[in-house]
Amino acid sequence: MENKVPMSKSKSIKSTQVFPEHTNHLNxxxxxxxMANMDEVAAITAMKHSGIxxxxxxIDSIDFIKPIRTGDIVTYEGVVSYVGRSSMEICVQIRVDDPKDHKSSLAALSFLTFVxxxxxxxxxxxxxxxxETEVEKWLYETSEARVNTRQDRRIQTKGTIKYLTKFMENN
Structure with missing residues (x-):
């Protein structure tokens, strides 16, 4: 029988507050x-699942949904949503909390692959x-389409690398 663990075993959460030095000229x-915080949470999530x-x-993409402003509290939540042989897909949800009105909303979302x-x-x-949960079931059930897209993109990238390498050798 195949070794399986619950997705929740890998869950990692990090909260930080946004200070002026974390912002651009638009605050x-x-x-x-x-992205750096997201990658860190995803790495911890991957290591919690794998033990190594x-x-x-x-990184498939990062979709910025809502601006995060000075003073906001940002929470990064990562979970392993799919496992291949030695690779795993990590979903990182980035929430923004306004400490004044206690409202929370999705600010960004990303899927990363770790080996x-x-x-x-x-x-x-x-x-x-x-x-185990409804959200985890959705992530798990939709992972095959993301994996297929990722594999197609990897084939395209290899073609691009081959072309660019050849081009660079000739220049």
């Missing part, structure tokens, strides 16, 4: 700062996951 949080070191393999690696750099096979 909204730098996208790069959001993990590296970022790709589990042994100390010698080889890939490690991972336990699968299973969902």
């Amino acid at each position: 909204t949080m730098f996208g790069g700062k959001i 070191n993990c590296v970022t393999a790709s 589990a690696i042994n100390d010698d750099g080889t890939k490690r096979q991972l336990p699968k996951v299973y969902p």
Whole structure:
């Protein structure tokens, strides 16, 4: 029987407050700062699931839905939503909380792929996951389409790399 663990076992949460040094000239949080925090939470999530070191393999996209402003509280929540052989998809939801009115809303969303690696750099096979909540079930059930899109994009990227490498050698 295949080893499976609940998706909730990997859940990681980080909250921070946005200060002026985290914002741009429009007083909204730098996208790069959001991405760095997102990658950190995703890495912790991946390591909690795998029990070993993990590296970022790709970021599908990050969709910025709502601006995050100075004074807001930002919460990053990561969970493993799919596991292949040695790679896993991590969903990171980024919520913004206004401490004045106690309202919370989705500010950004991203899916990242991480690969589990042994100390010698080889890939490690991972336990699968299973969902428990309604949200986890949706993430799990829709993961196949994202995985297929990711695989198609990887094929396109390899073609681009091959072309650019050839082009760079000739210039």
